[in-house]
Amino acid sequence: MVVQINGISKRFGDHEVLKDIHLDIPEHTVFGFVGANGSGKTTLMKCILGLLPLNAGSITIAGEPVTFGETKSNQYVGYLPDVPDFYPFYNAIQYLELCAVITNIPQKERQRRIAELLELVGLASTTSLISTYSRGMKQRLGIAQALLNRPKLLICDEPTSALDPAGRAQILSILHKVKEETTVFFSTHIVSDAEQICDHVAMLHEGTIIFQDELVNLKHQITGQFIFTFTIPVAEAHERLRHTPFEMKIDSKQLVVSLPNESTQLAFMQELTTQKILIQSMHPKTRLLEQLVLEVLG
Numbered sequence: 497m498v499v500q501i502n503g504i505s506k507r508f509g510d511h512e513v514l515k516d517i518h519l520d521i522p523e524h525t526v527f528g529f530v531g532a533n534g535s536g537k538t539t540l541m542k543c544i545l546g547l548l549p550l551n552a553g554s555i556t557i558a559g560e561p562v563t564f565g566e567t568k569s570n571q572y573v574g575y576l577p578d579v580p581d582f583y584p585f586y587n588a589i590q591y592l593e594l595c596a597v598i599t600n601i602p603q604k605e606r607q608r609r610i611a612e613l614l615e616l617v618g619l620a621s622t623t624s625l626i627s628t629y630s631r632g633m634k635q636r637l638g639i640a641q642a643l644l645n646r647p648k649l650l651i652c653d654e655p656t657s658a659l660d661p662a663g664r665a666q667i668l669s670i671l672h673k674v675k676e677e678t679t680v681f682f683s684t685h686i687v688s689d690a691e692q693i694c695d696h697v698a699m700l701h702e703g704t705i706i707f708q709d710e711l712v713n714l715k716h717q718i719t720g721q722f723i724f725t726f727t728i729p730v731a732e733a734h735e736r737l738r739h740t741p742f743e744m745k746i747d748s749k750q751l752v753v754s755l756p757n758e759s760t761q762l763a764f765m766q767e768l769t770t771q772k773i774l775i776q777s778m779h780p781k782t783r784l785l786e787q788l789v790l791e792v793l794g
């Protein structure tokens with residue numbers, strides 16, 4: 497595990513923002529930390545960075561304990577704040593060179609590392625000043641900056657929330673790519689963003705983690721719902737099966753059929769054979785993470 501969070505609590509006065517949080521973040525994964533605005537996501541990230549003292553519990557990063565203040569564990573961490581701030585009168589290369597000097601990246605490595613990072617974030621051919629950048633470009637430069645030192649953990653605070661759909665898609669694709677070289681922990685209130693790229697997801701609600709698991713496990717099967725496409729148009733198949741007892745409906749050119757147990761599944765297959773309807777594809781319907789969140793929150 498790159499990050500181990502063991503029972504941490506954080507209060508501001510009487511307000512307990514984080515309550516007995518446990519999280520393990522495995523290496524080379526994208527871990528999505530989902531929660532509504534004000535649920536405590538930034539507070540947890542600040543705790544991981546040693547920027548806030550804890551009221552209880554402990555955190556380690558790559559085995560190194562996080563302490564409040566100048567924590568040694570930050571040598572393993574790259575951080576992208578929600579609104580990254582740059583010197584606007586530099587271009588990307590000049591800015592990253594400055595960062596590379598400050599973070600003691602050996603001179604012979606600097607040029608190559610900067611070039612590969614600018615390539616990764618899609619800014620290799622941009623020579624304009626940072627002051628002219630869009631929000632999405634600034635986020636991408638922020639990711640490059642955070643990765644300069646080859647951190648074991650990249651923390652991104654709401655990296656997509658201020659962006660348009662194209663900008664969001666670019667950031668998500670970059671975060672997905674960089675898990676080859678690091679581990680990504682990112683917060684978001686946009687559940688579908690987490691769903692697109694995460695291996696693991698945790699949801700924070702009123703200071704408590706209400707679920708956390710691998711995304712594949714969170715996408716439970718909806719009992720007995722199967723989605724079919726056929727070699728004939730779906731409306732024709734639906735018409736030919738109309739007299740049968742099966743509960744079904746057309747949804748986006750597919751037939752969704754309720755087959756809650758093995759005997760109904762077999763009976764439906766037999767009916768298709770009798771009707772000489774050939775299956776093109778068939779798969780169980782899964783529920784989206786968004787539905788799970790709504791169910792959990794009631």
Ligand SMILES: Nc1ncnc2c1ncn2[C@@H]1O[C@H](COP(=O)(O)OP(=O)(O)OP(=O)(O)O)[C@@H](O)[C@H]1O
Pocket residue numbers: 508513531532533534535536537538539540654685
């Ligand atoms: N330094 C502070 N002093 C007092 N209260 C604070 C402090 N920092 C955060 N809080 C409170 O803690 C709660 C969680 O805030 P936090 O910024 O962690 O939430 P968030 O999930 O990151 O929200 P957002 O998505 O809006 O950034 C809020 O009620 C906030 O007002």
